Amino acid sequence: MYQIGLEKDELDTPALLIDLDLMEENISTMADFFRGKEAALRAHTKVHRTPILAHKQMEAGAKGVCCQKVGEAEVMVASGIRDVMVTNEIVAPAKIRRLVSLAKHADISVPVDDASNAKALARAVKGEGVELSVLVDIHMGSGRCGVEPGEPALRLARSIQELKGLRLRGLMGFEGHVSAMEPREKRRVEIERLEGLLIETKELMERDGMEVPEVSTGSTGTYDVSGRIPGVTEVQAGTYILMDANYHQHVPEFGCALSVLSTVISRPSSDRAITDAGRMSISTPRGTPLVKGMDGLEVVGVHAENTILRVEGHADAAIGDKIEIIPPYLDGTVKLHERFHGIRNGRVEAAWEIIGRDSSN
Amino acid sequence: MYQIGLEKDELDTPALLIDLDLMEENISTMADFFRGKEAALRAHTKVHRTPILAHKQMEAGAKGVCCQKVGEAEVMVASGIRDVMVTNEIVAPAKIRRLVSLAKHADISVPVDDASNAKALARAVKGEGVELSVLVDIHMGSGRCGVEPGEPALRLARSIQELKGLRLRGLMGFEGHVSAMEPREKRRVEIERLEGLLIETKELMERDGMEVPEVSTGSTGTYDVSGRIPGVTEVQAGTYILMDANYHQHVPEFGCALSVLSTVISRPSSDRAITDAGRMSISTPRGTPLVKGMDGLEVVGVHAENTILRVEGHADAAIGDKIEIIPPYLDGTVKLHERFHGIRNGRVEAAWEIIGRDSSN
Structure with a gap:
């Protein structure tokens, strides 16, 4: 260039422009937080869409990345990253085919909030020699995707377990609507309440005989709370690496x-x-x-x-x-x-x- | 494809997506308005940045195009369009060089609201064998660029006239802040008041012995008023070709x-x-x-x-x-x-x- x-x-x-010193400080600050914790960082690449930045986050300790779209996941897999979660439901037949193809080159996981969608995913992997990891997407009040916590989540998890080709990896819950809640103490209380619903659902599934190895949740605005809750295994944070004027007010x-x-x-x-x-x-x-x-x-x-x-x-x-x-x-x-x-x-x-x-x- | x-x-x-039938209707509606009028349409390509759409607007009668940036003008000139106005002040030395290079391949005009900037443009064309057309940019209350109408504009115009290599083509005035004023009758009254300032400034310059062949103004929200005002020679409209949910409320x-x-x-x-x-x-x-x-x-x-x-x-x-x-x-x-x-x-x-x-x- x-x-x-x-x-x-x-x-x-x-x-x-990126102020490289500041960016490296941000990466270190987040990595320092997760050192020695049960929960690990899963870096959300939606904010930068750029492989070298994802690799810097991985080198600093992130266990993998998450992406909003299949296209973004394709870019990250092509750059050599092996643990990639797509954080939106994938329903279009052509996109499901792309997801299955991608699973031949990396560990791919995807959220599900609908039994028919789970069946479509299972049909697509049949005969392809790969498994897709799926997470039950739990609605935590953001008004976006997700099945309600508790019994509705349990029912969906059971139906996923019956499907060949899908590996039920656990739960995903996105509480984006509280990421910027002020004051921060109020945010902490609300995050703990919401993550509590996730953990209760996990325990409900375990009492039902399921293994629930993963509980994936959180964001830059909640990492310091989500990352300390027993049972949460990974925190999805992206903005922290570069930040913006708006979010900086909430995680200075x-x-x-x-x-x-x-x-x-x-x-x-x-x-x-x-x-x-x-x-x-x-x-x-x-x-x-x-x-x-x-x-x-x-x-x-x-x-x-x-x-x-x-x-x-x-x-x-x-x-x-x-x-x-x-x-x-x-x-x-x-x-x-x-x-x-x-x-x-x-x-x-x-x-x-x-x-x-x-x-x- | x-x-x-x-x-x-x-x-x-x-x-x-573009609904092609609707787009063609929009192009026709605007072309019909300008047929037989003193004022002509100058299509603003900032909204689509796509040569074939600019050519469709020209085929329907637009006299030329305008662009927000030098880069956009380069794209339009490269597509064969010969009359291109850049609607922002161009001040960075590298961008002025690009503007002069472009003037060797098309008629390029640019607004000026500062005497030093005019001198810099004149220096850049020296020895290049081309002229740059400049328009005195008149501030019409939008809070953006432009010199005040009347005497301040006249003083700037005089200083431009003294510079070799620049051709004073006339006046430009942008009244974007009233494009969506409601009700439409109130918008009409306000546009006529503002364009009146432009025309008065034009007449002031003419009394001073200058030729002022061009008065370029207007937008999709004002075309039907600006395009009828005696002395206005061109109306800059872009959004009309594809529209959006917001602007459609104001020019249905x-x-x-x-x-x-x-x-x-x-x-x-x-x-x-x-x-x-x-x-x-x-x-x-x-x-x-x-x-x-x-x-x-x-x-x-x-x-x-x-x-x-x-x-x-x-x-x-x-x-x-x-x-x-x-x-x-x-x-x-x-x-x-x-x-x-x-x-x-x-x-x-x-x-x-x-x-x-x-x-x-």
Whole structure:
């Protein structure tokens, strides 16, 4: 990549940057937490979709990765990762075929919340010489997928056990709706209540004679609680590696390592500056972008290809100046770019293509 | 493209669809409006970033295109379009060099709101054997770029006239902040007031002895007013070609031709369905996606890779069913995809790569 070795401010804008020191600190902070615990980290690659970052998480101790889509899992398996969970139900026949093909090259697990879907998965592996690991997806109040905990989960687990070709690996529960609950103590109480439902369901299944080796749950916002609950075996966390302005408010122990480099293109008035990076470079479904490392500049508007900054009297933002913006939404911002530029000591150390960018299928 | 000829519901999901009949109606509706008028249409390609769509707009009568970025202009020039306006100030030296190179292959115009920027443009064309057309960018209250109308604009225009290599082509004014003003009659009054400032500035410049051949302004939300104002020579409209759920409320004469095909992956309860297309396929900085052509289904939540639908009793949304979603934000949704699938009579007639997708630089 021709960008490597350039000074940061020599990059064409908009450009997606990673502060490599901060990212490595984030990886270490999370790895330190899990050292010696019963629960392990399963790194969620949906946030970066980039193999080298997944490998860095694995090297630091993550037991495997999880992906939102089959396409993303294909990218990670192709990069050499052997333990990959897909965290959405896979129902389309063509996608089930891809999942089975992938299971010939890695350990693939997938959540199930419907008995017919389980049967379709079992039919697809028949004669293929592989097993698919499935997790009963437990609805924990997020309003998304999942069967209710307790008896409904038990009934689904029994029906899965009867199917050849599927290995019931345990339970998955996603409590994304509490990841950002404030204050953090209230979040802790709510997570413990929800994970309690998961653990009770696990025990119900065990009393029914099943083995339930895996309970997979959690997120960056809940890792420190989920990762301490007896019976939880893995925590799915992704955002911690790069963070965003929004999530950082809720887990400030991880630094904002991602930013978008932009250029001031207009100073129409003394209190207003316009940059060349807007919603096509910075995803803003919620929250407001922050200006990184400069006082007196505040984001007051984001348009398709421009961000509007309010400039206080003393602040410096001349036409042509470079401004770094911390996006409010990590996953969405990464999706808008072709590559990360890894920055250290003011220079471009790495240019990493976002190989899984278009793996939403 | 292997997709061509497939039935729509055979497409892998998420997939970006264009209803070709509706799109062609939109193109005709806009072309009919401009037939015989003093003002012409300049099609804004930022919404689709795809050459064949720009060419369809030109064939229907658009005089040229406008683009938000140099990269987008490069894509359009490479596709054979000869009249291209960039609608943002271009200030970075590397980007100015690209603009000058582009001017050797097409008529390129660019807005200016700063005398130093004008000088930098003039320096860059020196000895290159080309001219750059510049428009004085007039701030019309949107809070973005632009010099104030009246005397400040006149002063900037005079300084541009003194520079060799720049051809002062006229004025540009963007009134995006009123494009969606309701009721429409109030919008009309406000547009006429704002365009009045543009026309007064044009007349001020003419009294000063300048020629002002071009006054370029407007948008899909204002075309029917801007396009009738004496002195306005071109209207910049883009969204009308494909539309989105949000803008359609304000200019209902253009139909929603864009949708995202998705699959129901979970029916966790009788009143809830979960699809496989979320914010990574449907841009939602504002407004809510709509379900296309199906009663009893309503979008109640959008997550990264899922949309949550409320299902009324009679509605049909089984696991595996295909659902079309009309995005609330056209430009952002296009940016998330690799290609359009053009649909007619239920089949894929065209698969068009979004060639300018990554032209935000």
